[in-house]
Amino acid sequence: MDTVATISPELRMTGNRQIxxxxxxxxxxxxxAHQLFLLAREQQPQLGFATVYRTLDLLVKHHLAQExxxxxxxxxxxxxxxxxHDHAICDRCGRIEDVSAPLHALAYAIVERSSGFHxxxxxxxxxxxxADCAADxx
Amino acid sequence: MDTVATISPELRMTGNRQIxxxxxxxxxxxxxAHQLFLLAREQQPQLGFATVYRTLDLLVKHHLAQExxxxxxxxxxxxxxxxxHDHAICDRCGRIEDVSAPLHALAYAIVERSSGFHxxxxxxxxxxxxADCAADxx
DNA sequence: CTCCTTGCAAATGCTTTGCATTTAT
DNA sequence: ATAAATGCAAAGCATTTGCAAGGAG
Numbered sequence: 001m002d003t004v005a006t007i008s009p010e011l012r013m014t015g016n017r018q019i020x021x022x023x024x025x026x027x028x029x030x031x032x033a034h035q036l037f038l039l040a041r042e043q044q045p046q047l048g049f050a051t052v053y054r055t056l057d058l059l060v061k062h063h064l065a066q067e068x069x070x071x072x073x074x075x076x077x078x079x080x081x082x083x084x085h086d087h088a089i090c091d092r093c094g095r096i097e098d099v100s101a102p103l104h105a106l107a108y109a110i111v112e113r114s115s116g117f118h119x120x121x122x123x124x125x126x127x128x129x130x131a132d133c134a135a136d137x138x
Numbered sequence: 139m140d141t142v143a144t145i146s147p148e149l150r151m152t153g154n155r156q157i158x159x160x161x162x163x164x165x166x167x168x169x170x171a172h173q174l175f176l177l178a179r180e181q182q183p184q185l186g187f188a189t190v191y192r193t194l195d196l197l198v199k200h201h202l203a204q205e206x207x208x209x210x211x212x213x214x215x216x217x218x219x220x221x222x223h224d225h226a227i228c229d230r231c232g233r234i235e236d237v238s239a240p241l242h243a244l245a246y247a248i249v250e251r252s253s254g255f256h257x258x259x260x261x262x263x264x265x266x267x268x269a270d271c272a273a274d275x276x
Numbered sequence: 277c278t279c280c281t282t283g284c285a286a287a288t289g290c291t292t293t294g295c296a297t298t299t300a301t
Numbered sequence: 302a303t304a305a306a307t308g309c310a311a312a313g314c315a316t317t318t319g320c321a322a323g324g325a326g
Contacts, residue, residue: 012325014281034315048283053316069261074212074290075315086245088255101252103245107224107262114239116269117226124245124262131254150300152306171291186308191291212315213290 011062019043020055024065025080030087030096032075069125084122090130092137097130149200157181158193162203163218168225168234170213207263222260228268230275235268 011017023039024031031039037052056078059065068079069087077096086099108119129137149155161177162169169177175190194216197203206217207225215234224237246257267275 012280014325016282032315046283050284050317051282054281057317070208070212073314074208074214086249088249088253088257090255091258097253097255099249099253101248103248106244106248107241107264110239110241110244111224111226111237111264115226115235115237116272117228117235117264118267118272119226119264120229120266122262122264124260126245126249126255126257126260128258129256134254134256150305152300154307172289184308188292188309189307192306195292211289 011058011064016040016044016047016051017055017058019047020052021059021064021080024059024078028098030068030077030079032071032077034075036078067123069123086124086126088130089125089127090133091127092129092133095130099126149196149202154178154182154185154189155193155196157185158190159197159202159218162197162216166236168206168215168217170209170215172213174216207261224262224264226268227263227265228271229265230267230271233268237264 013021019040020036023036023043027039029035033053033056034049036056037047037049040052041047056065056067060067060078063082065078065080066082067076068085070076071089081098084104086103088097088099089095090097103124104122107122107124111117111119151159157178158174161174161181165177167173171191171194172187174194175185175187178190179185194203194205198205198216201220203216203218204220205214208214209227219236222242224241226235226237227233228235241262242260245260245262249255249257
Protein backbone atom coordinates (compact mmCIF):
# COMPACT_ATOMS: atom_id res chain seq x y z
CA MET A 1 0.00 0.00 0.00
CA ASP A 2 1.72 3.11 -1.19
CA THR A 3 -0.01 6.15 0.21
CA VAL A 4 2.62 8.51 -1.12
CA ALA A 5 3.00 9.68 -4.68
CA THR A 6 6.51 8.98 -5.91
CA ILE A 7 6.70 12.10 -8.01
CA SER A 8 4.80 15.31 -8.23
CA PRO A 9 4.03 16.72 -11.67
CA GLU A 10 5.16 20.26 -10.84
CA LEU A 11 8.28 19.54 -8.82
CA ARG A 12 11.57 19.09 -10.59
CA MET A 13 13.27 16.18 -8.89
CA THR A 14 16.89 17.21 -8.76
CA GLY A 15 19.57 15.00 -7.28
CA ASN A 16 19.55 16.84 -3.99
CA ARG A 17 15.80 16.67 -3.64
CA GLN A 18 15.77 12.99 -4.51
CA ILE A 19 18.34 12.29 -1.80
CA UNK A 20 16.48 14.26 0.86
CA UNK A 21 13.22 12.54 -0.02
CA UNK A 22 14.84 9.10 -0.03
CA UNK A 23 16.47 9.68 3.33
CA UNK A 24 13.18 10.87 4.79
CA UNK A 25 11.36 7.86 3.35
CA UNK A 26 14.03 5.56 4.68
CA UNK A 27 13.47 6.39 8.33
CA UNK A 28 10.64 6.21 10.81
CA UNK A 29 12.48 8.47 13.25
CA UNK A 30 10.70 11.72 12.27
CA UNK A 31 13.94 13.67 11.81
CA UNK A 32 14.46 17.39 12.09
CA ALA A 33 15.76 19.38 9.15
CA HIS A 34 19.22 19.32 10.67
CA GLN A 35 19.17 15.54 11.17
CA LEU A 36 18.08 15.12 7.56
CA PHE A 37 20.89 17.41 6.49
CA LEU A 38 23.47 15.24 8.27
CA LEU A 39 22.08 12.02 6.77
CA ALA A 40 21.74 13.40 3.26
CA ARG A 41 25.21 14.89 3.35
CA GLU A 42 26.66 11.40 3.70
CA GLN A 43 25.56 10.82 0.13
CA GLN A 44 26.17 14.35 -1.13
CA PRO A 45 29.03 15.92 0.83
CA GLN A 46 28.78 19.39 -0.63
CA LEU A 47 25.08 19.71 0.23
CA GLY A 48 24.20 22.94 2.03
CA PHE A 49 21.67 23.05 4.82
CA ALA A 50 19.72 25.87 3.19
CA THR A 51 18.98 23.46 0.36
CA VAL A 52 17.54 20.98 2.83
CA TYR A 53 15.25 23.63 4.29
CA ARG A 54 14.19 24.79 0.84
CA THR A 55 13.65 21.20 -0.26
CA LEU A 56 11.54 20.42 2.79
CA ASP A 57 9.33 23.41 2.05
CA LEU A 58 8.86 22.16 -1.48
CA LEU A 59 8.19 18.59 -0.41
CA VAL A 60 5.56 19.81 2.02
CA LYS A 61 3.95 22.05 -0.60
CA HIS A 62 3.81 19.13 -3.01
CA HIS A 63 2.45 16.75 -0.38
CA LEU A 64 5.46 14.47 -0.48
CA ALA A 65 6.21 15.15 3.19
CA GLN A 66 4.62 16.81 6.17
CA GLU A 67 5.80 18.67 9.22
CA UNK A 68 4.35 16.58 12.02
CA UNK A 69 5.16 18.55 15.14
CA UNK A 70 7.58 20.92 16.79
CA UNK A 71 9.55 19.70 19.75
CA UNK A 72 10.24 21.61 22.96
CA UNK A 73 13.26 23.23 21.35
CA UNK A 74 11.04 24.52 18.57
CA UNK A 75 12.62 22.26 15.95
CA UNK A 76 10.25 20.94 13.29
CA UNK A 77 10.09 17.19 12.71
CA UNK A 78 9.27 15.79 9.28
CA UNK A 79 7.62 12.65 8.01
CA UNK A 80 7.29 11.17 4.53
CA UNK A 81 4.07 9.55 5.69
CA UNK A 82 1.62 12.24 4.64
CA UNK A 83 -1.45 10.61 6.11
CA UNK A 84 -2.89 12.35 9.14
CA HIS A 85 -1.68 10.74 12.30
CA ASP A 86 -0.49 11.64 15.78
CA HIS A 87 2.72 11.01 17.65
CA ALA A 88 3.80 9.78 21.04
CA ILE A 89 7.23 10.85 22.28
CA CYS A 90 9.00 9.03 25.09
CA ASP A 91 10.47 11.40 27.67
CA ARG A 92 13.02 8.78 28.67
CA CYS A 93 14.40 7.18 25.50
CA GLY A 94 13.35 9.85 23.01
CA ARG A 95 11.54 7.41 20.78
CA ILE A 96 8.85 8.90 18.59
CA GLU A 97 6.05 6.51 17.69
CA ASP A 98 3.22 6.95 15.27
CA VAL A 99 -0.21 6.73 16.79
CA SER A 100 -2.05 4.69 14.24
CA ALA A 101 -5.43 4.90 15.93
CA PRO A 102 -7.82 7.21 14.06
CA LEU A 103 -7.63 9.76 16.80
CA HIS A 104 -7.70 12.70 14.44
CA ALA A 105 -11.05 11.74 12.94
CA LEU A 106 -12.58 11.58 16.39
CA ALA A 107 -10.84 14.75 17.46
CA TYR A 108 -12.05 16.64 14.41
CA ALA A 109 -15.62 15.66 15.09
CA ILE A 110 -15.36 16.71 18.73
CA VAL A 111 -13.62 19.99 18.03
CA GLU A 112 -15.92 20.88 15.17
CA ARG A 113 -18.98 20.09 17.23
CA SER A 114 -17.83 22.01 20.29
CA SER A 115 -16.32 25.08 18.65
CA GLY A 116 -17.73 25.32 15.15
CA PHE A 117 -14.26 25.37 13.68
CA HIS A 118 -13.72 23.95 10.23
CA UNK A 119 -10.47 22.16 10.78
CA UNK A 120 -7.93 22.04 8.02
CA UNK A 121 -4.80 21.06 9.88
CA UNK A 122 -3.76 19.81 13.25
CA UNK A 123 -0.73 18.71 15.19
CA UNK A 124 -0.90 16.56 18.27
CA UNK A 125 1.99 15.19 20.18
CA UNK A 126 1.77 13.21 23.37
CA UNK A 127 4.69 12.61 25.64
CA UNK A 128 5.29 10.36 28.57
CA UNK A 129 6.88 6.95 28.85
CA UNK A 130 6.77 4.38 26.10
CA ALA A 131 5.70 0.86 27.00
CA ASP A 132 9.29 -0.38 27.24
CA CYS A 133 10.50 2.45 29.44
CA ALA A 134 7.44 2.21 31.65
CA ALA A 135 8.21 -1.47 32.16
CA ASP A 136 11.86 -0.69 32.94
CA UNK A 137 10.88 1.96 35.43
CA UNK A 138 8.83 -0.41 37.54
CA MET B 139 -14.43 27.36 40.58
CA ASP B 140 -10.84 28.30 40.96
CA THR B 141 -8.68 25.67 39.28
CA VAL B 142 -5.54 27.72 39.75
CA ALA B 143 -3.61 28.16 42.95
CA THR B 144 -3.06 31.83 43.66
CA ILE B 145 0.32 31.30 45.19
CA SER B 146 2.86 28.56 45.26
CA PRO B 147 4.65 27.82 48.51
CA GLU B 148 8.12 27.72 46.97
CA LEU B 149 7.91 30.63 44.57
CA ARG B 150 8.75 34.08 45.80
CA MET B 151 6.14 36.39 44.33
CA THR B 152 8.09 39.50 43.44
CA GLY B 153 6.48 42.54 41.87
CA ASN B 154 7.57 41.58 38.40
CA ARG B 155 6.30 38.04 38.72
CA GLN B 156 3.00 39.25 40.12
CA ILE B 157 2.52 41.56 37.16
CA UNK B 158 3.36 38.90 34.58
CA UNK B 159 1.00 36.43 36.22
CA UNK B 160 -1.79 39.00 36.49
CA UNK B 161 -1.43 39.98 32.85
CA UNK B 162 -1.52 36.33 31.80
CA UNK B 163 -4.56 35.70 33.97
CA UNK B 164 -6.27 38.76 32.56
CA UNK B 165 -6.34 37.54 28.99
CA UNK B 166 -7.77 34.61 27.08
CA UNK B 167 -5.59 35.37 24.06
CA UNK B 168 -2.85 32.83 24.82
CA UNK B 169 -0.05 35.38 24.43
CA UNK B 170 3.55 34.73 23.53
CA ALA B 171 6.35 35.72 25.87
CA HIS B 172 6.96 38.83 23.81
CA GLN B 173 3.29 39.86 23.90
CA LEU B 174 3.30 39.37 27.67
CA PHE B 175 6.44 41.46 27.89
CA LEU B 176 4.77 44.34 26.04
CA LEU B 177 1.64 44.18 28.22
CA ALA B 178 3.53 43.84 31.49
CA ARG B 179 5.88 46.66 30.60
CA GLU B 180 2.93 49.05 30.56
CA GLN B 181 2.77 48.60 34.33
CA GLN B 182 6.50 48.25 34.90
CA PRO B 183 8.38 50.27 32.29
CA GLN B 184 11.87 49.15 33.24
CA LEU B 185 10.98 45.46 32.95
CA GLY B 186 13.42 43.46 30.83
CA PHE B 187 12.26 40.70 28.53
CA ALA B 188 14.70 38.20 30.04
CA THR B 189 12.79 38.57 33.27
CA VAL B 190 9.59 37.66 31.49
CA TYR B 191 11.14 34.51 30.05
CA ARG B 192 12.62 33.55 33.39
CA THR B 193 9.31 34.26 35.10
CA LEU B 194 7.40 32.14 32.61
CA ASP B 195 9.76 29.23 33.24
CA LEU B 196 9.13 29.56 36.95
CA LEU B 197 5.38 29.90 36.57
CA VAL B 198 5.32 26.75 34.46
CA LYS B 199 7.51 24.86 36.93
CA HIS B 200 5.20 25.90 39.75
CA HIS B 201 2.06 25.01 37.78
CA LEU B 202 0.76 28.56 37.72
CA ALA B 203 0.90 28.63 33.93
CA GLN B 204 1.44 26.28 31.04
CA GLU B 205 2.92 26.48 27.59
CA UNK B 206 0.04 25.41 25.42
CA UNK B 207 1.53 25.23 21.96
CA UNK B 208 4.12 26.61 19.59
CA UNK B 209 2.99 28.49 16.56
CA UNK B 210 4.38 28.20 13.06
CA UNK B 211 7.05 30.76 13.89
CA UNK B 212 8.16 28.58 16.78
CA UNK B 213 6.94 31.06 19.39
CA UNK B 214 5.54 29.53 22.57
CA UNK B 215 2.05 30.58 23.70
CA UNK B 216 1.16 30.63 27.38
CA UNK B 217 -2.00 30.15 29.37
CA UNK B 218 -2.79 30.71 33.04
CA UNK B 219 -5.45 28.03 32.71
CA UNK B 220 -3.40 25.02 33.76
CA UNK B 221 -6.10 22.45 33.15
CA UNK B 222 -5.47 20.16 30.21
CA HIS B 223 -7.25 21.41 27.16
CA ASP B 224 -6.74 21.81 23.43
CA HIS B 225 -6.78 24.79 21.11
CA ALA B 226 -8.26 25.74 17.80
CA ILE B 227 -6.52 28.46 15.82
CA CYS B 228 -8.26 30.33 13.02
CA ASP B 229 -6.09 30.62 9.92
CA ARG B 230 -8.00 33.70 8.84
CA CYS B 231 -8.52 35.92 11.90
CA GLY B 232 -5.83 34.42 14.13
CA ARG B 233 -8.23 33.79 16.97
CA ILE B 234 -7.19 31.10 19.40
CA GLU B 235 -10.07 29.32 21.12
CA ASP B 236 -9.99 26.84 23.92
CA VAL B 237 -11.49 23.50 23.11
CA SER B 238 -13.44 22.75 26.23
CA ALA B 239 -14.57 19.31 25.16
CA PRO B 240 -12.76 16.58 27.10
CA LEU B 241 -10.82 15.58 24.03
CA HIS B 242 -7.65 14.92 25.95
CA ALA B 243 -9.23 12.28 28.15
CA LEU B 244 -10.49 10.44 25.11
CA ALA B 245 -7.20 10.90 23.31
CA TYR B 246 -5.22 9.61 26.26
CA ALA B 247 -7.29 6.48 26.43
CA ILE B 248 -6.91 5.86 22.72
CA VAL B 249 -3.19 6.55 22.61
CA GLU B 250 -2.50 4.54 25.73
CA ARG B 251 -4.48 1.61 24.43
CA SER B 252 -2.93 1.63 20.97
CA SER B 253 0.71 2.32 21.87
CA GLY B 254 1.15 1.43 25.52
CA PHE B 255 2.48 4.88 26.27
CA HIS B 256 1.95 6.33 29.72
CA UNK B 257 1.10 9.87 28.79
CA UNK B 258 2.24 12.69 31.00
CA UNK B 259 1.92 15.65 28.69
CA UNK B 260 0.41 16.52 25.37
CA UNK B 261 -0.06 19.43 23.03
CA UNK B 262 -2.72 19.53 20.39
CA UNK B 263 -3.52 22.43 18.18
CA UNK B 264 -6.09 22.42 15.43
CA UNK B 265 -6.23 25.06 12.76
CA UNK B 266 -8.76 25.95 10.15
CA UNK B 267 -11.55 28.51 10.06
CA UNK B 268 -13.44 29.59 13.13
CA ALA B 269 -17.22 29.57 12.94
CA ASP B 270 -17.41 33.30 12.20
CA CYS B 271 -14.82 33.23 9.46
CA ALA B 272 -16.34 30.14 7.91
CA ALA B 273 -19.68 31.97 7.79
CA ASP B 274 -18.03 35.04 6.23
CA UNK B 275 -16.31 32.95 3.61
CA UNK B 276 -19.54 31.47 2.28
C1' DC C 277 20.42 32.32 -23.28
C1' DT C 278 17.27 32.23 -19.53
C1' DC C 279 15.44 30.41 -15.54
C1' DC C 280 15.80 27.44 -11.73
C1' DT C 281 18.75 25.48 -8.23
C1' DT C 282 22.42 25.65 -5.08
C1' DG C 283 26.05 26.92 -1.54
C1' DC C 284 27.65 30.15 1.37
C1' DA C 285 27.19 33.67 4.57
C1' DA C 286 24.55 36.95 6.69
C1' DA C 287 20.28 38.04 8.73
C1' DT C 288 16.14 36.98 11.41
C1' DG C 289 13.18 35.66 15.25
C1' DC C 290 12.58 33.38 19.63
C1' DT C 291 14.83 32.18 23.66
C1' DT C 292 18.71 31.59 26.96
C1' DT C 293 22.73 32.99 29.41
C1' DG C 294 26.74 35.74 31.52
C1' DC C 295 27.55 39.27 34.35
C1' DA C 296 27.37 43.14 37.20
C1' DT C 297 23.89 45.57 39.99
C1' DT C 298 20.03 45.90 42.86
C1' DT C 299 16.85 43.96 46.15
C1' DA C 300 15.12 40.93 49.72
C1' DT C 301 15.95 38.20 53.87
C1' DA D 302 26.01 39.51 54.73
C1' DT D 303 24.26 36.15 51.94
C1' DA D 304 21.43 34.67 48.38
C1' DA D 305 18.06 35.59 44.97
C1' DA D 306 16.19 38.61 41.30
C1' DT D 307 16.86 41.84 37.65
C1' DG D 308 18.34 44.51 33.34
C1' DC D 309 21.20 44.65 29.73
C1' DA D 310 23.77 42.88 26.14
C1' DA D 311 25.59 39.08 23.97
C1' DA D 312 25.19 34.44 22.64
C1' DG D 313 22.56 30.33 20.91
C1' DC D 314 19.48 27.62 18.01
C1' DA D 315 16.37 26.80 14.17
C1' DT D 316 15.18 28.80 10.13
C1' DT D 317 15.08 32.15 6.18
C1' DT D 318 16.99 35.09 2.78
C1' DG D 319 20.37 37.73 -0.37
C1' DC D 320 23.39 36.94 -3.70
C1' DA D 321 26.52 35.26 -6.92
C1' DA D 322 27.84 30.99 -9.20
C1' DG D 323 26.51 26.73 -11.40
C1' DG D 324 23.49 23.73 -14.16
C1' DA D 325 19.36 22.28 -16.82
C1' DG D 326 16.23 22.94 -20.65
